[in-house]
Amino acid sequence: xxxxxxxxxxxxxxxxxxxxxxxxxxxxxxxxxxxxxxxxxxxxxxxxxxxxxxxxxxxxxxxxxxxxxxxxxxxxxxxxxxxxxxxxxx
Numbered sequence: 634x635x636x637x638x639x640x641x642x643x644x645x646x647x648x649x650x651x652x653x654x655x656x657x658x659x660x661x662x663x664x665x666x667x668x669x670x671x672x673x674x675x676x677x678x679x680x681x682x683x684x685x686x687x688x689x690x691x692x693x694x695x696x697x698x699x700x701x702x703x704x705x706x707x708x709x710x711x712x713x714x715x716x717x718x719x720x721x722x723x
Contacts, residue, residue: 667696
């Protein structure tokens with residue numbers, strides 16, 4: 634009896650997205666991490682540790698990410714061209 638082909642899954646057990654979505658998924662996670670760190674540092678610098686700082690940071694993070702993700706999608710093609718102009722291909 635032939636084995637059924639298995640669909641690759643993520644570590645959550647969900648099916649993996651097709652490769653064509655990589656240009657959307659990479660900037661999604663990149664901007665999530667970067668805006669989290671930058672907004673966290675900025676919020677703590679201005680407000681310090683205290684009551685309400687987590688709420689303030691989460692709001693700053695959401696606003697930052699809402700701007701960063703579409704910006705990254707628009708800028709990424711130019712950045713790839715710049716990197717290609719500066720770095721030798723393997």
